Amino acid sequence: MKRLASASLIFLFACSTWAGRTGEGEGEVLGVSPESKSVLIHHGEIKDMMGEMTMEFTVDDASLLKGVKQGDRVHFTLEQRPPFDYVILKMTVIPPAPAQ
Numbered sequence: 001m002k003r004l005a006s007a008s009l010i011f012l013f014a015c016s017t018w019a020g021r022t023g024e025g026e027g028e029v030l031g032v033s034p035e036s037k038s039v040l041i042h043h044g045e046i047k048d049m050m051g052e053m054t055m056e057f058t059v060d061d062a063s064l065l066k067g068v069k070q071g072d073r074v075h076f077t078l079e080q081r082p083p084f085d086y087v088i089l090k091m092t093v094i095p096p097a098p099a100q
């Protein structure tokens with residue numbers, strides 16, 4: 001019981017620390033879904049938040065997805081909403097990454 005209590009304390013602390021935290025990322029759009037207000041992105045590392053991965057982000061306003069299509073490279077600002085939601089606040093299409 002004692003262990004459970006301290007585990008939830010850590011969880012609460014973590015949540016209050018993460019709430020409203022924002023980050024910047026870049027990646028390639030793999031799919032856009034205005035009906036569910038979401039976008040699937042393969043993104044690079046997002047500093048202090050997560051490594052490279054493919055994941056689905058939600059947006060508050062579907063108009064953010066206008067003009068964004070599969071294959072586009074985007075720069076975005078996201079907000080972390082505990083526990084596991086990542087919401088894109090701003091997104092702009094940028095030129096493709098230079099060939100390496």
Ligand SMILES: [Cu+2]
Binds near residue numbers: 051
């Ligand atoms: Cu991610």
